[in-house]
Amino acid sequence: MTASPAAPGAHAAQPLIELQAAGVAFGRTVALQPTDFQIRRGERVALIGANGSGKTTLLRLLHGQLEPTCGTRRAHADANGQPLRQAMLFQRPFLLRLSVWRNLQVALWLAGVPRGDWDQRGRHALERVGLAGLQRRPARVLSGGQQQRLALARAWAVRPQMLLLDEPTASLDPGGKHEVETLIDDFAREGMAVVMSTHNLGQAKRLSSRVVFLDAGRIACDLPTDGFFNQRLPEAAHHFVRGEAIWS
Amino acid sequence: MVDSLVAAWELMVGGRGSLWPVVGLSLVVSATACLLAAAIGLVGGAALATVKFRGRRLVVALLNTLLALPPVVVGLAVYLLLSRSGPLGAWGILFTPQAMVIAQTVLVLPIVTALTRQLVADAMHGAGEQLRSMGAAPLHSAALLLVHERLSLVTVLLTAFGRAISEVGAVMIVGGNIDGVTRVMTTAIALETSKGDLPLALGLGIVLLGVVGIINLGIAGMQRLQSRHEGRAA
Numbered sequence: 001m002t003a004s005p006a007a008p009g010a011h012a013a014q015p016l017i018e019l020q021a022a023g024v025a026f027g028r029t030v031a032l033q034p035t036d037f038q039i040r041r042g043e044r045v046a047l048i049g050a051n052g053s054g055k056t057t058l059l060r061l062l063h064g065q066l067e068p069t070c071g072t073r074r075a076h077a078d079a080n081g082q083p084l085r086q087a088m089l090f091q092r093p094f095l096l097r098l099s100v101w102r103n104l105q106v107a108l109w110l111a112g113v114p115r116g117d118w119d120q121r122g123r124h125a126l127e128r129v130g131l132a133g134l135q136r137r138p139a140r141v142l143s144g145g146q147q148q149r150l151a152l153a154r155a156w157a158v159r160p161q162m163l164l165l166d167e168p169t170a171s172l173d174p175g176g177k178h179e180v181e182t183l184i185d186d187f188a189r190e191g192m193a194v195v196m197s198t199h200n201l202g203q204a205k206r207l208s209s210r211v212v213f214l215d216a217g218r219i220a221c222d223l224p225t226d227g228f229f230n231q232r233l234p235e236a237a238h239h240f241v242r243g244e245a246i247w248s
Numbered sequence: 249m250v251d252s253l254v255a256a257w258e259l260m261v262g263g264r265g266s267l268w269p270v271v272g273l274s275l276v277v278s279a280t281a282c283l284l285a286a287a288i289g290l291v292g293g294a295a296l297a298t299v300k301f302r303g304r305r306l307v308v309a310l311l312n313t314l315l316a317l318p319p320v321v322v323g324l325a326v327y328l329l330l331s332r333s334g335p336l337g338a339w340g341i342l343f344t345p346q347a348m349v350i351a352q353t354v355l356v357l358p359i360v361t362a363l364t365r366q367l368v369a370d371a372m373h374g375a376g377e378q379l380r381s382m383g384a385a386p387l388h389s390a391a392l393l394l395v396h397e398r399l400s401l402v403t404v405l406l407t408a409f410g411r412a413i414s415e416v417g418a419v420m421i422v423g424g425n426i427d428g429v430t431r432v433m434t435t436a437i438a439l440e441t442s443k444g445d446l447p448l449a450l451g452l453g454i455v456l457l458g459v460v461g462i463i464n465l466g467i468a469g470m471q472r473l474q475s476r477h478e479g480r481a482a
Contacts, residue, residue: 065381088381094374096396106392110383154382 014076015040016084016162016193017062022071024057031057033218034071039162039195044188046208046225047197050240053214055197059164062195063088078161085111086162087155091170093147095139100131100150103139107154125157129183145176152183163187165196169203181207201241205229213237255451266427271455274432277345277419278412281352285360286405293364294390297372308365314358319351323421326351330422343424348432351418356408363404368393399470406467410460433459 015038023034032054039045039062047055060066061073063086075084095103104122113121126132129149134142139150148168155163165184169177184207188194198204204211204225211228213221215236221228233241296307328334330342330350341347371393379389394401416434423430425439433456440449 060377063381065377088378090378090381094378096392097398098395107382110379110388112383 016076018074018076019061019068020072020074022061022068022073024061024066025069030217032061035219037062037212037219037222039193041161041193042188042191043193043195044207044209045193045195046204046211047195047214048199048201048204048211048240049214049220054217055214056166057217058212058214059088059166059195059197062162063164084162085158085160086164087158087160088164089148089151089155089166089168091167093151093154095142095147095150097138097140099135100126100137100139100142101135103150104135104154104157108157111158113158121157125153128156129153130179143176144172145179148172148176148180149183152180152187156187160192162193162195165194167197167199170199177203201229213240215240251447251450253451253454255447256454258451267452267455269428270431270433270436271459273345273430274413274434274456275459277348277432278352278409280349281356281412282360282405282409284349284353285357285408289357289360289408290364290394290401291390293361293366294368294394295387296361296365297368298376298386298390298393300386308362311358311362311365315362317355317358319355319415319417320421322355323351323418326354326418326422342422343426343430345423345430347422348419348430351422352412352415355415355418356412359408359411360404363407364394364401367397367400367404371397399473403467403470406463406470410463413463414456414460 017039019035019037021034021036022032023030024032035058037058047058049055057066061068064073064075065088067073075086077083096106098106101122104125105118108118108121109115122135123132126135129152131142131146131149131153134146139147142150163184168184169180172180181203184194184196188207194207196203196207208225211221211223211225212219213228213233213236220234221237223231228237229241232238296304296311326347327342329336330339330347331337332342341350368390372389375393375396376389379392384392414434416438419425419430419432420435420438423432423435425431425435431439433452437449437452437456440446440452
């Protein structure tokens with residue numbers, strides 16, 4: 001990964017993150033074929049595709065958890081030269097066997113937030129996700145939806161410019177799903193770029209402004225959400241969408 | 249058997265005044281050894297689970313092999329180290345409780361380290377990627393997962409304590425079973441057996457079993473606490 005400082009005045013037009021011919025292989029298995037890809041400020045991107053199509057690999061590559069085995073990943077610094085702040089959410093959030101409050105403090109500690117800011121940021125984040133009254137509860141006693149909201153609070157507290165979500169509502173009941181979707185939508189409205197993998201086409205329609213369809217480790221189409229659901233798609237995407245429509 | 253139970257009862261109610269100092273020394277030596285092993289083994293095991301380095305698999309294989317370390321071999325090695333002509337002979341602690349602590353620490357250290365490594369490695373499967381995504385370096389992950397697995401780690405330490413307090417070979421060799429100085433329950437049992445006082449030996453054995461039984465109750469309590477905690481979290 002490389003980080004590049006932005007030229008004065010240019011940062012608004014500059015992508016947050018940029019892949020240039022970046023691909024990932026695990027041994028002989030190609031998980032993601034060489035790809036050019038960008039995420040811009042405030043974008044809402046849904047990654048869809050069948051299991052094993054490369055959605056999670058692309059997310060992990062964007063985050064920097066995976067290094068590209070070919071090509072480059074470039075995260076652009078902001079106008080002040082600060083490196084890109086990002087957070088990632090998973091289908092099942094890992095929460096320490098500690099209280100809600102301690103879990104938040106750990107996230108702030110790991111993100112390098114000054115200790116003097118923990119209290120204010122932590123309280124603000126819990127209020128933001130509606131868990132202010134539960135800060136002393138053991139985190140793992142919370143319901144699935146509440147746990148995911150706590151994970152969102154943890155992410156939001158570090159003020160990310162880009163939030164990556166790997167099927168964030170796949171294991172939640174409809175109520176939990178609605179709570180989490182509402183929060184993701186709110187965060188995106190605040191200007192945070194959101195990149196989310198999902199199998200739920202309705203969710204992609206509701207939350208995204210751009211849909212990227214992956215097939216066998218390749219970006220098969222990358223369209224504005226309206227276009228994706230209303231225009232003729234490449235064959236693989238067409239079949240995928242039709243299959244989803246049959247079962248949804 | 250009845251004689252043994254009577255002997256055990258007499259020992260406990262004060263028929264022979266030497267029992268409780270022996271029990272006390274057993275507890276102090278084994279508890280100290282476990283604390284020392286915990287200080288090294290918890291950190292070492294967690295680091296071994298989270299920090300990648302060349303030769304890690306070999307270290308883990310060696311560590312797992314050391315789980316079967318015979319106490320007499322440990323006793324012999326520590327004896328050679330601490331004997332007057334040994335590299336640590338100048339310390340002059342052979343045939344003292346300190347030597348017994350060192351021997352038991354060496355004996356239980358692989359248990360604490362290997363079980364901690366396994367626990368933290370298992371936790372890393374579910375948590376590692378998420379902790380890394382939050383900015384955790386390997387040693388941060390190790391520290392956090394030690395906190396996360398603290399209830400299971402208490403069980404590990406109780407297991408190590410059970411192993412330490414019930415071994416005889418190492419403490420016999422480096423302690424010498426000196427009455428009033430280095431005699432612990434297991435060496436006392438060995439001595440009474442060799443003297444032919446089987447009821448007394450069995451009585452001591454029953455007391456030792458009682459101590460180990462209390463430890464097992466502690467383990468069971470911890471496990472119940474953890475399963476209740478997990479159950480609520482599910």
